[in-house]
Amino acid sequence: MVDTVADEDLQNADCSLREAIVAANTNASYNGCTATGAGANDMIVFDLDPPTIEIGSTSLPAITESVTIDGGVGRVELHGPGAPRVSGKHGLTTNPDGSGTTIRNLVVNSFADDGIYIDADNVSILGCFIGTDVGGITESPNQGFGVHVFRGSGARIGGTTSGGSCAGDCNLISGAISFNANVFLDDNATGAVVSGNFIGTDVTGTAAIPNNALEGVRVRGDGNRIGGTNGTSPDGSCTGECNLISGNAGHDMLYGGRGSDIYRYDDPSDFGDMILMFDPRTDRIDLSGLQGANADNIRVDCRIFFGEVILENGDGSETTITRFFTMAGPGAFDEENPEFLIFA
Numbered sequence: 143m144v145d146t147v148a149d150e151d152l153q154n155a156d157c158s159l160r161e162a163i164v165a166a167n168t169n170a171s172y173n174g175c176t177a178t179g180a181g182a183n184d185m186i187v188f189d190l191d192p193p194t195i196e197i198g199s200t201s202l203p204a205i206t207e208s209v210t211i212d213g214g215v216g217r218v219e220l221h222g223p224g225a226p227r228v229s230g231k232h233g234l235t236t237n238p239d240g241s242g243t244t245i246r247n248l249v250v251n252s253f254a255d256d257g258i259y260i261d262a263d264n265v266s267i268l269g270c271f272i273g274t275d276v277g278g279i280t281e282s283p284n285q286g287f288g289v290h291v292f293r294g295s296g297a298r299i300g301g302t303t304s305g306g307s308c309a310g311d312c313n314l315i316s317g318a319i320s321f322n323a324n325v326f327l328d329d330n331a332t333g334a335v336v337s338g339n340f341i342g343t344d345v346t347g348t349a350a351i352p353n354n355a356l357e358g359v360r361v362r363g364d365g366n367r368i369g370g371t372n373g374t375s376p377d378g379s380c381t382g383e384c385n386l387i388s389g390n391a392g393h394d395m396l397y398g399g400r401g402s403d404i405y406r407y408d409d410p411s412d413f414g415d416m417i418l419m420f421d422p423r424t425d426r427i428d429l430s431g432l433q434g435a436n437a438d439n440i441r442v443d444c445r446i447f448f449g450e451v452i453l454e455n456g457d458g459s460e461t462t463i464t465r466f467f468t469m470a471g472p473g474a475f476d477e478e479n480p481e482f483l484i485f486a
Contacts, residue, residue, distance in 0.1 A: 144188045147195050159195055160202055162186045166209040184209040194219040204235040208242035219276050222253030227285035232259040245270060251282035256290040264296040269310060273317030273324065278308065278345030281317035281352055288315040288324040291331040299325065300339035302372065305379040308340040308347065315341050318355035324390065331363035337370045337383035342390040350389025358387040358394045
C-alpha cells in the first residue's frame, strides 16, 4: 500500500509509489513496501490524504511485471513536472514483461511526454482522467499523447458509458497539445478496443477542454476497434460502448490501419470530422452504427485509388461511394493525384 505522497526511494518505513512499483516488478519487499503474495495478482493501492503525488524530473520505474494499480473511488493524482517536452518522460510506462497490467482510477497529468505509454499486451486503462485536473473540468496537459499504445495486442481503453457524466470504467482523455492525439494506436498496436470514453471534453461531456490535439483518436495499427455495439442505441444519447469524441482542435479521428472496426461515436458540437486513409483494393472498413451529429461529415483519403470506394455496413449491406469532391470542387477523380474525398 502506498502511504506517502513523497516521490522518494529511501530506506524508511514509508511506501512511495516509486518503491511500490519496484516491489511489484521484483516480487519482493522493498524499503517500506511489503510484498504480500508476490508473483500472482500483484496490486498497488493507496492510503493518501490529500491524494496527489508530485512526480519529479526522474521518471517512475517502468512496469515490468503484471500489476493492478488502483487509485480507488476518489482517484489518485499523479502530477508530473510539466513542460518542456522531454522524450521518454512518460507518466506511467508499461514494458513488454508488464503484459496484463491494469491501470485504474488515476489522474495522470502534466508529464513531459505521454500520460500513459504502453509497450505490452493486454494492458487495460479504466476510469482514469488523463490530461485534466482532478475534477475533470480544466486542462492539465501532458506534453505528448494522452494514451499512447506503442506496441502490443489487446489493449483495453475504457469500457462503457451511462449517458451521463464520465464515470465507472469511462476514461476522460483530453487536453493534448502540440498537435498530438489524445489517444494514439501506433503502427504495432493490434487488437485494441477503445470504447466508452470521453475524448476532448470535460467530465460532463457538455463542454470542451481547450486543447491543441490534432486528432481525438489516431489509429495506425491494424485490427483495432473504436467503439462497439454493446449498450448503444442508434438514435439515443451516447451510451454503452459509444465514445464521446468532441472539442478537439483538428479531427475527431484519423484512421490509417487495416481491418479495424469503427462503430458509433458522438460529437455533439458537429465540429470535428473523421478521416479514413486506406487502400480500397485491399481494405474494408465496418462503419456500422456510426451515428451522431457528425455522422455525415467523413473525409476519405484514398492514397492509392482504383475503382469505387465500398464501405461494408454492419448489417451486411454495402455503401458504394461514387460522389467525389476534390480540392478543386466536384469532378472526376484523378487516380494519379489523389485528393481528399468527401461524402455525405
